[in-house]
Protein backbone atom coordinates (compact mmCIF):
# COMPACT_ATOMS: atom_id res chain seq x y z
CA UNK A 1 0.00 0.00 0.00
CA UNK A 2 1.42 3.37 -0.94
CA UNK A 3 1.69 6.30 1.44
CA UNK A 4 -0.61 8.46 -0.63
CA UNK A 5 -4.34 8.76 -1.27
CA UNK A 6 -5.71 9.89 -4.56
CA UNK A 7 -8.74 12.20 -4.48
CA UNK A 8 -10.70 13.00 -7.62
CA UNK A 9 -13.39 15.67 -8.09
CA UNK A 10 -15.15 15.16 -11.42
CA UNK A 11 -17.05 18.35 -12.28
CA UNK A 12 -18.91 19.35 -15.41
CA UNK A 13 -16.01 21.43 -16.76
CA UNK A 14 -12.94 20.02 -15.10
CA UNK A 15 -11.61 16.95 -13.38
CA UNK A 16 -9.51 17.99 -10.40
CA UNK A 17 -7.14 15.43 -8.93
CA UNK A 18 -5.03 15.61 -5.79
CA UNK A 19 -2.53 13.35 -4.11
CA UNK A 20 -2.60 13.37 -0.31
CA UNK A 21 -0.11 12.07 2.17
CA UNK A 22 -1.88 9.45 4.31
CA UNK A 23 0.07 10.79 7.29
CA UNK A 24 -1.44 14.29 6.86
CA UNK A 25 -3.46 14.49 10.07
CA UNK A 26 -4.50 18.14 9.81
CA UNK A 27 -8.27 18.75 10.21
CA UNK A 28 -8.42 19.65 6.51
CA UNK A 29 -5.59 17.90 4.67
CA UNK A 30 -4.02 19.68 1.69
CA UNK A 31 -2.90 17.90 -1.47
CA UNK A 32 0.81 17.51 -2.09
CA UNK A 33 0.24 17.51 -5.87
CA UNK A 34 -2.71 18.56 -7.99
CA UNK A 35 -3.66 18.17 -11.61
CA UNK A 36 -6.67 19.38 -13.59
CA UNK A 37 -7.93 18.44 -17.01
CA UNK A 38 -11.13 19.01 -18.99
CA UNK A 39 -14.05 16.70 -18.15
CA UNK A 40 -14.75 16.37 -21.84
CA UNK A 41 -11.92 14.49 -23.56
CA UNK A 42 -9.61 14.62 -20.55
CA UNK A 43 -5.88 14.13 -21.05
CA UNK A 44 -4.15 12.63 -18.05
CA UNK A 45 -0.89 11.87 -19.83
CA UNK A 46 1.06 15.02 -18.79
CA UNK A 47 0.55 13.97 -15.22
CA UNK A 48 0.98 10.20 -15.30
CA UNK A 49 4.79 10.38 -15.06
CA UNK A 50 4.55 12.26 -11.76
CA UNK A 51 2.63 9.46 -10.03
CA UNK A 52 4.40 7.08 -7.66
CA UNK A 53 4.91 3.56 -8.94
CA UNK A 54 3.23 1.86 -6.00
CA UNK A 55 -0.49 1.15 -6.32
CA UNK A 56 -2.70 4.07 -5.28
CA UNK A 57 -6.27 4.02 -4.02
CA UNK A 58 -8.42 6.72 -5.55
CA UNK A 59 -11.56 8.08 -3.93
CA UNK A 60 -13.81 9.84 -6.41
CA UNK A 61 -16.63 12.33 -6.09
CA UNK A 62 -18.36 12.88 -9.38
CA UNK A 63 -21.20 14.95 -10.75
CA UNK A 64 -20.39 14.06 -14.37
CA UNK A 65 -20.70 10.42 -15.38
CA UNK A 66 -18.82 10.68 -18.69
CA UNK A 67 -15.89 12.39 -16.98
CA UNK A 68 -15.88 9.77 -14.24
CA UNK A 69 -15.90 6.94 -16.80
CA UNK A 70 -13.02 8.58 -18.67
CA UNK A 71 -10.94 8.75 -15.49
CA UNK A 72 -11.75 5.18 -14.49
CA UNK A 73 -10.99 3.87 -17.99
CA UNK A 74 -7.68 5.70 -18.07
CA UNK A 75 -6.79 4.25 -14.68
CA UNK A 76 -7.69 0.71 -15.66
CA UNK A 77 -5.68 1.01 -18.87
CA UNK A 78 -2.57 2.67 -17.48
CA UNK A 79 -2.46 1.74 -13.79
CA UNK A 80 -4.05 -1.70 -13.50
CA UNK A 81 -2.85 -2.20 -9.92
CA UNK A 82 -4.59 0.90 -8.57
CA UNK A 83 -7.98 0.82 -6.88
CA UNK A 84 -10.73 3.33 -7.36
CA UNK A 85 -13.90 3.93 -5.47
CA UNK A 86 -16.72 6.36 -6.21
CA UNK A 87 -17.89 7.72 -2.88
CA UNK A 88 -21.52 7.67 -1.98
CA UNK A 89 -23.24 10.21 0.30
CA UNK A 90 -23.64 7.54 3.02
CA UNK A 91 -19.87 7.09 3.20
CA UNK A 92 -19.20 10.70 4.14
CA UNK A 93 -18.70 11.69 7.77
CA UNK A 94 -21.58 14.15 7.38
CA UNK A 95 -25.16 14.40 8.57
CA UNK A 96 -27.30 15.31 5.56
CA UNK A 97 -30.57 16.88 6.64
CA UNK A 98 -32.50 16.81 3.37
CA UNK A 99 -35.18 14.38 2.19
CA UNK A 100 -33.11 12.95 -0.69
CA UNK A 101 -29.40 12.99 0.23
CA UNK A 102 -28.59 10.68 -2.71
CA UNK A 103 -29.66 13.43 -5.12
CA UNK A 104 -27.28 16.07 -3.76
CA UNK A 105 -24.12 16.57 -5.80
CA UNK A 106 -21.22 14.79 -4.14
CA UNK A 107 -19.06 17.88 -4.72
CA UNK A 108 -21.46 19.93 -2.57
CA UNK A 109 -21.37 17.28 0.16
CA UNK A 110 -17.57 16.86 0.04
CA UNK A 111 -17.21 20.65 0.33
CA UNK A 112 -19.45 20.51 3.42
CA UNK A 113 -17.19 17.83 4.93
CA UNK A 114 -14.21 20.10 4.26
CA UNK A 115 -16.00 23.12 5.73
CA UNK A 116 -16.86 21.24 8.91
CA UNK A 117 -13.18 20.50 9.41
CA UNK A 118 -12.22 24.17 9.50
CA UNK A 119 -15.23 26.13 10.70
CA UNK A 120 -15.75 27.54 14.17
CA UNK A 121 -17.88 24.83 15.87
CA UNK A 122 -20.02 27.56 17.47
CA UNK A 123 -21.11 28.94 14.10
CA UNK A 124 -22.82 27.56 11.02
CA UNK A 125 -21.08 27.94 7.67
CA UNK A 126 -22.13 29.12 4.24
CA UNK A 127 -20.07 27.49 1.49
CA UNK A 128 -19.81 29.09 -1.95
CA UNK A 129 -18.28 26.81 -4.57
CA UNK A 130 -17.86 28.82 -7.78
CA UNK A 131 -17.28 26.42 -10.69
CA UNK A 132 -19.41 25.51 -13.72
CA UNK A 133 -22.34 26.19 -11.44
CA UNK A 134 -22.11 28.31 -8.32
CA UNK A 135 -23.45 26.47 -5.31
CA UNK A 136 -24.21 28.28 -2.07
CA UNK A 137 -24.80 25.78 0.72
CA UNK A 138 -25.24 25.66 4.47
CA UNK A 139 -23.93 23.49 7.26
CA UNK A 140 -25.61 24.00 10.62
CA UNK A 141 -23.88 24.65 13.93
CA UNK A 142 -24.25 20.90 14.55
CA UNK A 143 -22.48 20.22 11.25
CA UNK A 144 -25.43 19.00 9.20
CA UNK A 145 -25.74 19.79 5.49
CA UNK A 146 -29.02 21.70 5.14
CA UNK A 147 -29.08 22.40 1.37
CA UNK A 148 -28.73 25.74 -0.36
CA UNK A 149 -28.92 27.23 -3.84
CA UNK A 150 -27.60 26.42 -7.32
CA UNK A 151 -26.82 29.25 -9.74
CA UNK A 152 -25.30 29.15 -13.26
CA UNK A 153 -21.60 29.96 -13.16
CA UNK A 154 -20.34 32.97 -15.08
CA UNK A 155 -19.01 30.96 -18.00
CA UNK A 156 -22.26 29.01 -18.27
CA UNK A 157 -24.30 32.23 -18.19
CA UNK A 158 -22.04 33.73 -20.88
CA UNK A 159 -22.62 30.68 -23.08
CA UNK A 160 -26.36 30.91 -22.56
CA UNK A 161 -26.38 34.58 -23.62
CA UNK A 162 -24.43 33.85 -26.80
CA UNK A 163 -26.25 30.63 -27.62
CA UNK A 164 -29.78 31.95 -27.31
CA UNK A 165 -29.42 35.30 -29.03
CA UNK A 166 -28.51 36.36 -32.55
CA UNK A 167 -26.34 39.38 -31.78
CA UNK A 168 -24.48 38.55 -28.59
CA UNK A 169 -21.02 37.03 -28.96
CA UNK A 170 -19.55 34.43 -26.67
CA UNK A 171 -17.22 36.19 -24.28
CA UNK A 172 -14.69 34.91 -21.82
CA UNK A 173 -15.44 36.12 -18.34
CA UNK A 174 -11.79 36.00 -17.48
CA UNK A 175 -12.07 39.38 -15.77
CA UNK A 176 -8.52 40.06 -14.68
CA UNK A 177 -9.92 43.28 -13.30
CA UNK A 178 -13.32 44.13 -11.92
CA UNK A 179 -15.58 45.36 -14.77
CA UNK A 180 -17.03 48.87 -14.94
CA UNK A 181 -20.65 48.65 -13.82
CA UNK A 182 -22.13 50.74 -16.65
CA UNK A 183 -20.93 48.91 -19.75
CA UNK A 184 -20.57 51.30 -22.72
CA UNK A 185 -20.57 48.63 -25.45
CA UNK A 186 -21.93 45.13 -25.89
CA UNK A 187 -18.92 43.36 -24.47
CA UNK A 188 -18.61 45.69 -21.51
CA UNK A 189 -22.34 45.39 -20.82
CA UNK A 190 -22.15 41.61 -20.88
CA UNK A 191 -19.07 41.56 -18.69
CA UNK A 192 -20.74 43.83 -16.19
CA UNK A 193 -23.98 41.86 -16.17
CA UNK A 194 -22.33 38.48 -15.86
CA UNK A 195 -20.00 39.55 -13.10
CA UNK A 196 -22.34 41.68 -11.00
CA UNK A 197 -25.26 39.30 -11.30
CA UNK A 198 -23.05 36.53 -9.89
CA UNK A 199 -21.77 38.87 -7.17
CA UNK A 200 -25.27 40.09 -6.35
CA UNK A 201 -26.76 36.61 -6.42
CA UNK A 202 -24.21 35.21 -4.00
CA UNK A 203 -24.51 38.26 -1.74
CA UNK A 204 -28.30 37.97 -1.64
CA UNK A 205 -28.14 34.25 -0.88
CA UNK A 206 -25.67 34.80 1.96
CA UNK A 207 -27.98 37.46 3.39
CA UNK A 208 -31.10 35.31 3.12
CA UNK A 209 -29.43 32.19 4.48
CA UNK A 210 -28.10 34.22 7.40
CA UNK A 211 -31.60 35.54 8.12
CA UNK A 212 -33.17 32.08 7.85
CA UNK A 213 -30.54 30.54 10.13
CA UNK A 214 -31.40 33.22 12.68
CA UNK A 215 -28.55 32.41 15.07
CA UNK A 216 -24.82 33.02 15.40
CA UNK A 217 -23.32 34.73 12.32
CA UNK A 218 -22.38 32.10 9.74
CA UNK A 219 -18.79 31.72 8.67
CA UNK A 220 -18.50 32.30 4.92
CA UNK A 221 -16.21 29.92 3.04
CA UNK A 222 -15.38 30.31 -0.66
CA UNK A 223 -13.98 27.61 -2.93
CA UNK A 224 -13.67 26.97 -6.67
CA UNK A 225 -11.93 28.73 -9.52
CA UNK A 226 -14.05 31.88 -9.44
CA UNK A 227 -13.80 32.33 -5.66
CA UNK A 228 -11.00 34.87 -5.98
CA UNK A 229 -13.22 37.09 -8.15
CA UNK A 230 -16.33 36.87 -5.97
CA UNK A 231 -15.05 36.85 -2.39
CA UNK A 232 -13.56 40.39 -2.43
CA UNK A 233 -16.92 41.77 -3.60
CA UNK A 234 -18.82 40.52 -0.55
CA UNK A 235 -19.82 42.82 2.30
CA UNK A 236 -19.01 40.06 4.79
CA UNK A 237 -15.67 38.58 5.84
CA UNK A 238 -14.86 35.24 4.28
CA UNK A 239 -12.10 32.72 3.84
CA UNK A 240 -11.17 31.15 0.51
CA UNK A 241 -10.02 27.56 0.72
CA UNK A 242 -8.21 25.96 -2.21
CA UNK A 243 -9.08 22.32 -2.73
CA UNK A 244 -12.01 22.29 -0.30
CA UNK A 245 -13.72 19.46 -2.20
CA UNK A 246 -10.52 17.40 -2.58
CA UNK A 247 -9.76 17.94 1.10
CA UNK A 248 -13.26 16.72 1.95
CA UNK A 249 -12.63 13.61 -0.12
CA UNK A 250 -9.37 12.98 1.75
CA UNK A 251 -11.21 13.31 5.07
CA UNK A 252 -13.78 10.79 3.85
CA UNK A 253 -10.98 8.40 2.86
CA UNK A 254 -9.42 8.82 6.30
CA UNK A 255 -12.73 8.09 8.03
CA UNK A 256 -13.59 5.07 5.89
CA UNK A 257 -13.92 1.92 7.95
CA UNK A 258 -12.20 -0.39 5.48
CA UNK A 259 -8.59 0.54 4.71
CA UNK A 260 -8.55 1.72 1.14
Ligand SMILES: Nc1ncnc2c1ncn2[C@@H]1O[C@H](COP(=O)(O)OP(=O)(O)OP(=O)(O)O)[C@@H](O)[C@H]1O
Nearest residue numbers: 010011012013014015130131132133155224225226
Ligand atom coordinates in the same frame (compact mmCIF):
# COMPACT_ATOMS: atom_id res chain seq x y z
N1 LIG B 1 -6.37 28.08 -10.22
C1 LIG B 1 -7.20 28.90 -10.86
N2 LIG B 1 -6.98 30.22 -10.84
C2 LIG B 1 -7.82 31.05 -11.46
N3 LIG B 1 -8.91 30.68 -12.12
C3 LIG B 1 -9.17 29.39 -12.17
C4 LIG B 1 -8.35 28.42 -11.54
N4 LIG B 1 -8.90 27.21 -11.74
C5 LIG B 1 -9.99 27.41 -12.45
N5 LIG B 1 -10.18 28.72 -12.72
C6 LIG B 1 -11.28 29.32 -13.46
O1 LIG B 1 -12.34 29.42 -12.57
C7 LIG B 1 -13.51 28.86 -13.10
C8 LIG B 1 -14.10 27.82 -12.21
O2 LIG B 1 -13.12 26.86 -11.90
P1 LIG B 1 -13.35 25.54 -11.07
O3 LIG B 1 -12.17 24.71 -11.29
O4 LIG B 1 -13.76 25.82 -9.70
O5 LIG B 1 -14.59 24.97 -11.72
P2 LIG B 1 -14.69 24.28 -13.09
O6 LIG B 1 -13.64 23.24 -13.16
O7 LIG B 1 -14.78 25.30 -14.15
O8 LIG B 1 -16.09 23.66 -12.87
P3 LIG B 1 -16.46 22.24 -12.28
O9 LIG B 1 -15.71 22.06 -11.00
O10 LIG B 1 -17.91 22.40 -12.12
O11 LIG B 1 -16.03 21.31 -13.35
C9 LIG B 1 -13.18 28.33 -14.46
O12 LIG B 1 -13.88 29.10 -15.40
C10 LIG B 1 -11.67 28.47 -14.62
O13 LIG B 1 -11.34 29.14 -15.81
Ligand SMILES: CC(C)(CO)[C@@H](O)C(=O)NCCC(=O)O
Nearest residue numbers: 063103104105106107108133150
Ligand atom coordinates in the same frame (compact mmCIF):
# COMPACT_ATOMS: atom_id res chain seq x y z
C1 LIG C 1 -24.85 21.63 -8.85
C2 LIG C 1 -23.67 20.92 -9.45
C3 LIG C 1 -23.77 20.93 -10.96
C4 LIG C 1 -22.40 21.67 -9.01
O1 LIG C 1 -21.27 21.05 -9.50
C5 LIG C 1 -23.57 19.46 -8.90
O2 LIG C 1 -23.43 19.47 -7.53
C6 LIG C 1 -24.78 18.62 -9.28
O3 LIG C 1 -24.92 18.19 -10.39
N1 LIG C 1 -25.66 18.35 -8.28
C7 LIG C 1 -26.80 17.48 -8.40
C8 LIG C 1 -28.05 18.12 -7.92
C9 LIG C 1 -28.01 18.61 -6.49
O4 LIG C 1 -26.94 18.89 -5.94
O5 LIG C 1 -29.08 18.74 -5.86
Ligand SMILES: [K+]
Nearest residue numbers: 012063064065
Ligand atom coordinates in the same frame (compact mmCIF):
# COMPACT_ATOMS: atom_id res chain seq x y z
K1 LIG D 1 -27.62 18.22 -16.66
